[in-house]
Amino acid sequence: xxxxxxxxxxxxxxxxxxxxxxxxxxxxxxxxxxxxxxxxxxxxxxxxxxxxxxxxxxxxxxxxxxxxxxxxxxxxxxxxxxxxxxxxxxxxxxxxxxxxxxxxxxxxxxxxxxxxxxxxxxxxxxxxxxxxxxxxxxxxxxxxxxxxxxxxxxxxxxxxxxxxxxxxxxxxxxxxxxxxxxxxxxxxxxxxxxxxxxxxxxxxxxxxxxxxxxxxxxxxxxxxxxxxxxxxxxxxxxxxxxxxxxxxxxxxxxxxxxxxxxxxxxxxxxxxxxxxxxxxxxxxxxxxxxxxxxxxxxxxxxxxxxxxxxxxxxxxxx
Amino acid sequence: xxxxxxxxxxxxxxxxxxxxxxxxxxxxxxxxxxxxxxxxxxxxxxxxxxxxxxxxxxxxxxxxxxxxxxxxxxxxxxxxxxxxxxxxxxxxxxxxxxxxxxxxxxxxxxxxxxxxxxxxxxxxxxxxxxxxxxxxxxxxxxxxxxxxxxxxxxxxxxxxxxxxxxxxxxxxxxxxxxxxxxxxxxxxxxxxxxxxxxxxxxxxxxxxxxxxxxxxxxxxxxxxxxxxxxxxxxxxxxxxxxxxxxxxxxxxxxxxxxxxxxxxxxxx
Numbered sequence: 001x002x003x004x005x006x007x008x009x010x011x012x013x014x015x016x017x018x019x020x021x022x023x024x025x026x027x028x029x030x031x032x033x034x035x036x037x038x039x040x041x042x043x044x045x046x047x048x049x050x051x052x053x054x055x056x057x058x059x060x061x062x063x064x065x066x067x068x069x070x071x072x073x074x075x076x077x078x079x080x081x082x083x084x085x086x087x088x089x090x091x092x093x094x095x096x097x098x099x100x101x102x103x104x105x106x107x108x109x110x111x112x113x114x115x116x117x118x119x120x121x122x123x124x125x126x127x128x129x130x131x132x133x134x135x136x137x138x139x140x141x142x143x144x145x146x147x148x149x150x151x152x153x154x155x156x157x158x159x160x161x162x163x164x165x166x167x168x169x170x171x172x173x174x175x176x177x178x179x180x181x182x183x184x185x186x187x188x189x190x191x192x193x194x195x196x197x198x199x200x201x202x203x204x205x206x207x208x209x210x211x212x213x214x215x216x217x218x219x220x221x222x223x224x225x226x227x228x229x230x231x232x233x234x235x236x237x238x239x240x241x242x243x244x245x246x247x248x249x250x251x252x253x254x255x256x257x258x259x260x261x262x263x264x265x266x267x268x269x270x271x272x273x274x275x276x277x278x279x280x281x282x283x284x285x286x287x288x289x290x291x292x293x294x295x296x297x298x299x300x301x302x303x304x305x306x307x308x309x310x311x312x313x314x315x316x317x318x
Numbered sequence: 319x320x321x322x323x324x325x326x327x328x329x330x331x332x333x334x335x336x337x338x339x340x341x342x343x344x345x346x347x348x349x350x351x352x353x354x355x356x357x358x359x360x361x362x363x364x365x366x367x368x369x370x371x372x373x374x375x376x377x378x379x380x381x382x383x384x385x386x387x388x389x390x391x392x393x394x395x396x397x398x399x400x401x402x403x404x405x406x407x408x409x410x411x412x413x414x415x416x417x418x419x420x421x422x423x424x425x426x427x428x429x430x431x432x433x434x435x436x437x438x439x440x441x442x443x444x445x446x447x448x449x450x451x452x453x454x455x456x457x458x459x460x461x462x463x464x465x466x467x468x469x470x471x472x473x474x475x476x477x478x479x480x481x482x483x484x485x486x487x488x489x490x491x492x493x494x495x496x497x498x499x500x501x502x503x504x505x506x507x508x509x510x511x512x513x514x515x516x517x518x519x520x521x522x523x524x525x526x527x528x529x530x531x532x533x534x535x536x537x538x539x540x541x542x543x544x545x546x547x548x549x550x551x552x553x554x555x556x557x558x559x560x561x562x563x564x565x566x567x568x569x570x571x572x573x574x575x576x577x578x579x580x581x582x583x584x585x586x
Contacts, residue, residue: 035543036542038544039544039547041549043544045552047552058581070364070537072537072538072543073538073540073543075329075540087581088580090582093582215331215405218403222330222331222366224371284557
């Protein structure tokens with residue numbers, strides 16, 4: 001009996017917490033961020049089972065890529081720095097993993113959308129990869145990795161190139177296209193507007209913030225790539241401001257990411273303007289994907305608010 | 319005398335100076351540091367050979383790692399001498415789990431796989447648990463930590479070429495033992511050996527009593543990047559492991575394939 005009652009309570013909670021982002025139904029407004037626990041189908045399914053609303057794969061490119069030498073991720077006093085170097089098995093090998101993820105996530109009740117993060121050096125490459133990963137429910141374009149030469153942020157700082165990639169994707173691909181933005185630009189809104197104007201269905205902000213740490217014993221940069229990107233608690237205020245700025249100018253949904261590890265972080269990001277949030281570095285503790293949604297649920301219940309009412313609330317206050 | 323220090327260094331790497339190097343076998347060396355990482359049996363540290371790479375190493379001593387030369391990073395380590403430094407992060411991962419009330423344990427180590435089991439043998443002995451160890455190696459001079467295991471309990475030796483103990487594999491000797499008579503069976507060694515032992519444990523219905531110390535390619539070592547995830551459960555060897563109970567490995571990728579740095583499957 002108790003089990004049945006619990007299930008009923010869960011269903012009610014998920015109805016209250018449910019969000020629809022670019023047509024995709026999520027049981028709650030949290031997602032697994034790209035680059036984290038997303039290299040295999042089994043891992044993505046495990047995170048989906050833990051309670052997240054959607055999962056995003058590791059960024060997938062044209063060819064297999066081993067990434068940078070270690071150390072590739074190190075915890076610092078205030079967060080993490082990483083320079084993975086976009087390791088991935090190439091889209092044709094990853095297609096099987098994506099299918100495993102789709103089967104497993106699709107079998108859950110409610111089903112959990114699987115979004116493929118992809119990167120390329122040209123609009124054509126993006127389209128080729130997306131066509132090879134057809135079963136994805138949406139694509140997140142990684143135009144913002146701060147530490148892989150020729151890819152990522154070198155693309156994402158150029159609004160014209162971002163626009164070309166989005167237009168090519170929208171012409172050939174018929175599922176939602178999200179664009180992940182880099183904070184390592186003078187004006188993130190300019191790139192966000194370019195994505196929107198070219199037909200992007202949503203933007204995700206932010207990718208990691210360019211960062212570096214040095215071993216003072218020897219002077220060696222700690223990361224194998226010497227520099228990389230910062231994630232974790234230190235970048236949350238940066239992400240909040242980026243999302244806040246994007247919300248003022250964009251009409252498409254904004255997915256907030258950067259430094260979220262608790263429901264309070266998630267609520268704050270949503271009040272800045274995010275329709276949903278992604279969790280990355282905090283995924284070391286996989287239970288975060290049940291704690292954050294249930295915390296958001298308790299919060300909106302206590303406040304007697306609907307989830308949509310907290311999105312962008314900061315813009316309506318004061 | 320070099321001062322020794324103890325440090326929990328799970329964040330940025332701390333500096334450790336090599337104070338002693340022991341040739342354990344013709345292919346295996348132990349590097350002792352001036353720094354103790356408070357690792358329990360089964361846990362590992364990330365060892366940063368600056369300018370080369372950072373690799374996971376089990377901790378057979380809290381201030382020492384035991385290394386076999388297998389690639390660029392271990393070759394670079396072998397080139398270091400007393401007074402040289404590395405960076406250390408750790409301890410990471412879980413430990414071997416001795417169930418309360420355990421009276422007897424069987425430890426099975428193949429080659430350099432004996433390294434994480436040696437401190438476990440010592441901990442078990444101290445707890446009053448009867449220790450039986452099967453140590454296997456290619457040849458007699460490659461046997462690792464035989465003395466440490468002998469001090470902790472009974473040792474059965476196997477070598478592929480018969481130069482010490484029984485000629486053959488550890489699994490041959492395993493067939494002569496009553497697996498059900500042990501409260502805990504801990505295993506570390508080459509993956510084909512481990513999967514055979516898991517199969518034998520399943521046959522005897524004792525897989526839940528087995529614990530395997532596993533090896534996969536690591537990047538972050540802190541459970542975030544996903545490089546070391548195993549099918550079909552998505553277990554992270556760096557965070558959910560490196561010690562994983564045999565019942566969770568039944569039907570897994572163990573012994574079938576692993577993934578390389580690009581996450582491509584490499585079949586055994």
